Amino acid sequence: MPWSSVIGQQNIAALLQRAIVSNRLPHALLLSGREGVGKSALAVELARATNCEAPHVSDYSIEACNECHSCTQMRSLQHPNLRFVMSLPAGTADAENDMKADLIEDLQQALANKSTNPYHQMRIEGATQIRIGQIRDVKRSLSLSATQRGRRVVVIVEAHEMTSEASNAFLKTLEEPHPNVTIVLTSSRPERLLQTIVSRCQQLACPPIDDDVLVSYLVDKGLCTTTEAQLVTPFADGSVTRARDFLGEDVQGNRSDVVELLRTALRGRDFRADLVDRIRAITDGRNKPRMELMLSLLAVWIRDAKAIAVAGYDAPIQNADQREALTRFATSFGHADVASILADIEKAVGALHRNVTPVLVFLRLMLSIRRSLFHARVKAPTA
Ligand SMILES: [Zn+2]
Incomplete structure (x- = not known):
């Protein structure tokens, strides 16, 4: 070589x-x-x-x-x-x-x-x-x-x-x-x-390796599609190893798990039991890299939803294959304080590193996201 x-x-x-x-x-x-x-x-x-x-x-x-x-x-x-x-x-x-x-x-x-x-x-x-x-x-x-x-x-x-x-x-x-x-x-x-x-x-x-260099490497090696490579590289910290660890996980499957989780957390009343069940299902027996990947995917999803809420359907987003679904989410994100939600996600990653029980980490995070989105909705000026 x-x-x-x-x-x-x-x-x-x-x-x-x-x-x-x-x-x-x-x-x-x-x-x-x-x-x-x-x-x-x-x-x-x-x-x-x-x-x-x-x-x-x-x-x-x-x-x-x-x-x-x-x-x-x-x-x-x-x-x-x-x-x-x-x-x-x-x-x-x-x-x-x-x-x-x-x-x-x-x-x-x-x-x-x-x-x-x-x-x-x-x-x-x-x-x-x-x-x-x-x-x-x-x-x-x-x-x-x-x-x-x-x-x-x-x-x-x-x-x-x-x-x-x-x-x-x-x-x-x-x-x-x-x-x-x-x-x-x-x-x-x-x-x-x-x-x-x-x-x-x-x-x-x-x-650290630049994201675009990492994407071409992963695709050239036949390790994944361009879409998958673009999904994992923002979380790989410029490391081939980390990107490959994430690719070993089913990125699309993990993303749909985490989106379902968010959807459940944002339902009307009676969401708690379902939310806890879902969190149990996605954290049970799962390794740290996978849970970290899910949190990263959640962060990107939320950034994308906010981007569409602000700039409309054609906003530049990372989950480009999910524009329709994101547009439906975007209605909840118009007034959301995305920076504080992303900070909460960072904190959750830190808690996983400190070996806090994953179910607790996810539950705390989803409740806090729910609070900040609903709070934003109440505060939102009525048109
Ligand atoms: Zn030689």
């Missing part, structure tokens, strides 16, 4: 290529940015380009040939010069030599998934810490002379998950740089890293 397969990170890709071509690649790099923006995918590209046997090189760029022996090994992420270090579950061996077979299998599976999807989050279930034994393994392997030419690239995935012992051991590795080795730390929480580690790395911040 070329550098351009890492979407939305052209500036960093260009910077890394210039560093490789001019032979000024630092010994340690820190790629920071939220999960799913392509940090470790960039590290893989770096390893591919620096190990390719016949790269296409210009003054400012270097692109792997994708055909040589090295490129073939890189494709499956099984290249001896590329190594990933990531958190392991508690209670497992911390040195790779003593790992149990099923853990090795999990690690292999993580690599296999990563090789087919560069945005795959390499995370083993229950894993929370990168431990000192793993860092010692890295140190040991770096002290052995390279078995083949090219550049050795060690990727410490979510490096802030190193324990304090591991961090201190790692600091020593950074202080004794090896020739032809680049250590790439990736982190979505760089503020948790030791300052002494950060200061020894060249830091590159990977920005």
